[in-house]
Amino acid sequence: MSVLVYVENADGKFKKSTYEVVSYAKSVAVLLNTELIAISIGDVGKDELTSLGKFGAAKVLNVNNDKLKSFVIQAYASVITNAANKENSDILILANSFSGKGLAPRIAVKLQAGLADSAVDLPKIENNSFTVKKTAFSGKAFAMVEFNSAKKVIALNPNSYQVNESPVEATIEDFNPEINNSDLRIEVTNVVRATDKIALPDAELVVSAGRGLKGPENWNIIEELADVLGAATACSKPVSDAGWRPHEEHVGQTGIAVSPNLYIAVGISGAIQHLAGVSSSKTIVVINKDPEAPFFKVADYGIVGDAFEVVPKLTEAIKAYKSHS
Amino acid sequence: MKILVCVSNVPDTTTKITFSSDNTQFNTAGVQYILNPYDEIALARAIELSEGGKGTVTVINVGEASAEPTIRKALAIGADDAVRVNAAPRDAYFVSYQIAEYAKTNGFDLILTGRESIDYNGSQVGAMIGEFLDLPSTSIIKKLDADGTSASLEREIEGGKEVIKVDFPFVASCAEGVAEPKIPNMRGIMSARTKPLQVIEALDIEQLVTFKSYTTPAPRGSVTMLSSDETEKLVNLLHTEAKVI
Ligand SMILES: Cc1cc2nc3c(=O)[nH]c(=O)nc-3n(C[C@H](O)[C@H](O)[C@H](O)COP(=O)(O)OP(=O)(O)OC[C@H]3O[C@@H](n4cnc5c(N)ncnc54)[C@H](O)[C@@H]3O)c2cc1C
Numbered sequence: 001m002s003v004l005v006y007v008e009n010a011d012g013k014f015k016k017s018t019y020e021v022v023s024y025a026k027s028v029a030v031l032l033n034t035e036l037i038a039i040s041i042g043d044v045g046k047d048e049l050t051s052l053g054k055f056g057a058a059k060v061l062n063v064n065n066d067k068l069k070s071f072v073i074q075a076y077a078s079v080i081t082n083a084a085n086k087e088n089s090d091i092l093i094l095a096n097s098f099s100g101k102g103l104a105p106r107i108a109v110k111l112q113a114g115l116a117d118s119a120v121d122l123p124k125i126e127n128n129s130f131t132v133k134k135t136a137f138s139g140k141a142f143a144m145v146e147f148n149s150a151k152k153v154i155a156l157n158p159n160s161y162q163v164n165e166s167p168v169e170a171t172i173e174d175f176n177p178e179i180n181n182s183d184l185r186i187e188v189t190n191v192v193r194a195t196d197k198i199a200l201p202d203a204e205l206v207v208s209a210g211r212g213l214k215g216p217e218n219w220n221i222i223e224e225l226a227d228v229l230g231a232a233t234a235c236s237k238p239v240s241d242a243g244w245r246p247h248e249e250h251v252g253q254t255g256i257a258v259s260p261n262l263y264i265a266v267g268i269s270g271a272i273q274h275l276a277g278v279s280s281s282k283t284i285v286v287i288n289k290d291p292e293a294p295f296f297k298v299a300d301y302g303i304v305g306d307a308f309e310v311v312p313k314l315t316e317a318i319k320a321y322k323s324h325s
Numbered sequence: 326m327k328i329l330v331c332v333s334n335v336p337d338t339t340t341k342i343t344f345s346s347d348n349t350q351f352n353t354a355g356v357q358y359i360l361n362p363y364d365e366i367a368l369a370r371a372i373e374l375s376e377g378g379k380g381t382v383t384v385i386n387v388g389e390a391s392a393e394p395t396i397r398k399a400l401a402i403g404a405d406d407a408v409r410v411n412a413a414p415r416d417a418y419f420v421s422y423q424i425a426e427y428a429k430t431n432g433f434d435l436i437l438t439g440r441e442s443i444d445y446n447g448s449q450v451g452a453m454i455g456e457f458l459d460l461p462s463t464s465i466i467k468k469l470d471a472d473g474t475s476a477s478l479e480r481e482i483e484g485g486k487e488v489i490k491v492d493f494p495f496v497a498s499c500a501e502g503v504a505e506p507k508i509p510n511m512r513g514i515m516s517a518r519t520k521p522l523q524v525i526e527a528l529d530i531e532q533l534v535t536f537k538s539y540t541t542p543a544p545r546g547s548v549t550m551l552s553s554d555e556t557e558k559l560v561n562l563l564h565t566e567a568k569v570i
């Protein structure tokens with residue numbers, strides 16, 4: 001028995017969310033008194049792979065195959081399932097990222113394993129019961145998922161588990177399972193990645209704005225604040241519906257659910273559908289000119305004021321703070 | 326082009342989520358149910374693709390009779406016919422298996438789901454159907470163009486997108502961008518009453534997970550209000566008190 005963790009890379013580098021998943025998987029392996037094995041797919045350098053040892057991976061299976069240059073869900077799912085069988089892993093852990101959401105269900109079916117998606121905490125293991133806490137109802141609640149299956153797949157939400165060091169010496173092992181052509185029926189013809197932007201789902205700091213900003217031409221003050229903070233930008237639904245901002249910035253019940261350390265909401269009223277996607281943020285700052293805006297009820301810090309006055313001042317204050325810290 | 330759209334019946338987005346006193350059941354009393362918002366997007370695109378005699382759209386739901394108003398709404402929006410697999414949708418594995426078995430015997434070029442259901446947010450059903458049927462699947466697509474035999478898709482990835490080409494048949498999970506939801510018109514509502522809605526029995530499959538209990542997030546502490554001149558103080562608090570910068 002072992003715990004297997006799938007480590008996702010972006011252009012050959014691991015992201016913080018990957019280290020979160022490895023740290024989480026290590027803790028699960030410790031709970032079960034077993035070892036942690038990682039599987040990486042893609043062209044990832046030796047140093048990067050070895051770095052996984054720092055977070056507790058004793059062995060790293062390195063799959064570097066030309067057929068897997070682009071992310072083809074079916075083929076990746078087969079390779080990961082193969083690795084789980086080879087390593088006798090009863091538990092597979094991966095990130096609940098956009099890729100993870102595509103992979104986890106397919107792997108679960110292949111392994112006849114139960115799947116706990118959107119996990120936010122370590123499993124509770126008591127006698128014969130193994131349960132995992134997940135978000136449900138778009139962030140309005142949590143559900144405890146109990147596994148009835150011997151094999152288990154867990155997809156961990158970003159920003160839900162602290163990166164922990166737990167150093168071991170990681171051995172790297174090349175793993176070259178055969179890739180079935182029927183797994184390659186999708187062709188990725190182009191990948192567009194905005195490299196200069198912080199991806200919203202795993203951002204630690206988010207600056208978000210709503211209809212209170214009046215129009216897309218005013219977003220420069222939001223972008224400047226995000227820039228000095230090193231934050232991702234987000235928006236409310238009507239803002240993306242109106243085409244002021246791209247759809248991928250829309251957060252809420254019908255958009256992306258985020259749980260950053262800091263969520264700054266500017267000119268957003270705080271409708272229940274918006275709050276659903278942001279309420280698990282650690283700290284919420286609300287800037288709104290209406291003292292009665294419902295968002296203040298769930299905020300940690302609030303400023304009643306005009307965004308066009310407050311936001312530039314806040315940007316200056318952060319600049320000043322950064323320059324002498 | 327034969328298109329199957331999977332639709333789920335979910336609590337309205339304004340629902341206040343509460344549970345039974347022992348926290349094992351979601352309180353459904355007084356809850357208004359709607360067609361899952363992402364499924365509306367998938368349905369709208371399916372209708373656009375099939376318009377002008379280019380294809381047919383079947384909607385399928387795994388649910389109890391109480392889901393029928395939602396299924397009728399999908400018919401009113403423009404689906405040609407509907408299937409309900411008569412069972413409580415106990416988890417994604419169960420739901421996907423039912424849909425896959427139905428699709429197996431009826432043959433579809435395109436199976437569309439929403440990106441996630443807004444109650445359990447699993448994002449599981451689409452990919453599981455793909456696995457049960459050994460078809461390609463793509464999670465979270467934002468664009469879908471199809472001719473008679475193949476499709477071009479845009480898939481959302483962290484901080485960007487991928488452009489994908491795939492031949493029929495396949496499964497795709499739709500999100501915003503794929504289409505604008507359609508509002509049923511009077512003619513649609515009238516004709517929905519007489520469009521075929523077939524009810525079939527569920528097949529048995531093992532249960533791999535159980536939703537054991539629920540909790541709601543702890544209420545947040547009280548808010549610290551600052552004046553619009555106190556941005557420096559805010560920065561200071563974010564550093565020393567909240568420790569987030
Ligand atoms: C099925 C469904 C799903 C939905 N899903 C989502 C979702 O996922 N995400 C989402 O965000 N919404 C969602 N909504 C919409 C939601 O109900 C609200 O309509 C929306 O969140 C409001 O956006 P807003 O706060 O930007 O705009 P408004 O409600 O118009 O609020 C604007 C705010 O800006 C303030 N303001 C105005 N001028 C200034 C100024 N100069 N300075 C500072 N403050 C100012 C106002 O006081 C007000 O509070 C959904 C709705 C439905 C029906």
Ligand SMILES: Nc1ncnc2c1ncn2[C@@H]1O[C@H](COP(=O)(O)O)[C@@H](O)[C@H]1O
Nearest residue numbers: 331387414438439441442447448449450
């Ligand atoms: N009970 C159901 N019946 C039919 N389709 C469903 C059902 N539940 C979920 N789906 C489909 O699967 C998608 C993803 O749901 P989920 O995996 O629950 O997040 C939804 O958007 C629907 O298209």
